[in-house]
Amino acid sequence: MIPIRDINRSETYPIVNNLIIAANIMVFIVELSQGRGLKEFIYIYGLVPARYTVPQISAYFTTGQQILPFITSMFLHGGFLHLLGNMWFLYIFGDNVEDRLGHFRYLLLYLMCGLASGISHLLVNLHSNIPTIGASGAIAGVMGAYLVLFPRAKVLALVPIFFFLHFAEVPAFLFLGIWFLFQFLSAAGASAHAGGIAWWAHVGGFIFGIIFLKLFEMLPKTVGGRKFVVKKRATPRLQVIRPTGFGDDPNLYGTISISEREALFGARKLVNIAHGFKKSTFFVTIPPGISEGTTLRLKGMGRQTAEGVRGDLYLKVQIRG
Numbered sequence: 001m002i003p004i005r006d007i008n009r010s011e012t013y014p015i016v017n018n019l020i021i022a023a024n025i026m027v028f029i030v031e032l033s034q035g036r037g038l039k040e041f042i043y044i045y046g047l048v049p050a051r052y053t054v055p056q057i058s059a060y061f062t063t064g065q066q067i068l069p070f071i072t073s074m075f076l077h078g079g080f081l082h083l084l085g086n087m088w089f090l091y092i093f094g095d096n097v098e099d100r101l102g103h104f105r106y107l108l109l110y111l112m113c114g115l116a117s118g119i120s121h122l123l124v125n126l127h128s129n130i131p132t133i134g135a136s137g138a139i140a141g142v143m144g145a146y147l148v149l150f151p152r153a154k155v156l157a158l159v160p161i162f163f164f165l166h167f168a169e170v171p172a173f174l175f176l177g178i179w180f181l182f183q184f185l186s187a188a189g190a191s192a193h194a195g196g197i198a199w200w201a202h203v204g205g206f207i208f209g210i211i212f213l214k215l216f217e218m219l220p221k222t223v224g225g226r227k228f229v230v231k232k233r234a235t236p237r238l239q240v241i242r243p244t245g246f247g248d249d250p251n252l253y254g255t256i257s258i259s260e261r262e263a264l265f266g267a268r269k270l271v272n273i274a275h276g277f278k279k280s281t282f283f284v285t286i287p288p289g290i291s292e293g294t295t296l297r298l299k300g301m302g303r304q305t306a307e308g309v310r311g312d313l314y315l316k317v318q319i320r321g
Helices: 015-031 035-045 063-067 069-075 080-101 103-124 136-148 171-187 201-219 259-264
Strands: 002-009 156-159 166-171 238-242 252-259 268-273 276-286 295-298 313-320
Touching: 002 080, 002 166, 002 268, 015 035, 015 069, 015 103, 035 069, 035 171, 063 069, 069 103, 080 103, 080 136, 080 238, 103 166, 103 201, 136 201, 136 295, 156 238, 166 295, 171 201, 238 252, 252 259, 252 268, 252 276, 259 313, 276 313
Parallel strands: 238 268, 252 313
Antiparallel strands: 002 156, 156 166, 268 276, 295 313
């Protein structure tokens, strides 16, 4: 399953989550500038278990150089796709966790999960001389926290059915449960560092994300819980609509959500209509100056009668403040 977005609106601006994403991108640019020195750069700032367990190797590093990789390793990536995949998952799940915890506690959760995932990998691969890099462990912790906070939230995902991909709203507990099971089975069946993926770092990060969240929930909400509130400039570009029908009426009825800014200036939304087992995806143009409760008529998108006449789809506009 490929996540597109979660159907879970946050009320605060995810300033920390966005800054973490920006920091990862900036560090990746620094990596690209290393040229032939990239391998040495990764070995110094990545997490290499043998640097801590093999005396002949650890002797070459100072105490500060040994501590630093536990932080720097979670901002390094092995390539553009590695970076893109990690940042996409963080973008989808991180904003809601930050919304619930507040900015400071969310930053602590992220960093603590990154540290815990690195230690988990180190303990399982004590003598590995292969650098471990990536934000996957910290992001796994965020996903574990999301599972506890929003188990019944829906995740819009591309789900493979036979040879085709379909949009589907999957409960978060199912999506994240399947993801964690895959990580655990991969970790259990893989060698120390098979395929260059630190599976146990993912497993450890996910579990510690749940543990740290529970610890944070014991603290007063006023501790690090201040939030930066802003209005949403736009609703999601892709929306799943489940229209309803009445009796023999061939017309279908649904709701489309837009922001105040989109109501003023207009917008174009990619709409996925789910009706029974049939799904269709198309663009809907929202005209500028539209008001709350206005109904958009999509001709021929309703149900087909026995006589072969197809009804229309009516979308009621809902403006989110």
